[in-house]
Amino acid sequence: MPLYDYRCNECGDFEKWLQISDLDSPVYCSDCDQVANRLISAPNISLNSGRFPKKYGTPELVTRKKRSVSPPRLQEAKAGRPWMVSHSPARY
Template identity: 40%
Template structure:
């Protein structure tokens, strides 16, 4: 299963292993138990090309797999 980044407003960042279908659902902070939102990081833009935007349908799900799988590079 993929690993997603979440941010607790009180405790900070943490990772959670979740199903893709659950990636946008809040995750409970392992320290305090508060529901935390997923952190989505967009791809860097090429200098001078401000017309391009990050689109999840283009395959960027904000995830990575543990163990250096082949699909993550």
């Protein structure tokens, strides 16, 4: 369940754990029982916590070797169209 920030006009800011399915329902202040407005805040994500090991150093420049490419060879079907075996005119 995510933690959401709310603001009551009389009591101030507070946080509340809500399920995503309950997000559209009104939230009441725990002190004065008035409807509170939800605040938009940035998520609390810490990427410098040490959990992510530093595996890689500085990126290296990768170059592609140029290779000679020969043009494709054209092939002709000698026995007609092999993919149309079931539609040959000899069967009709």
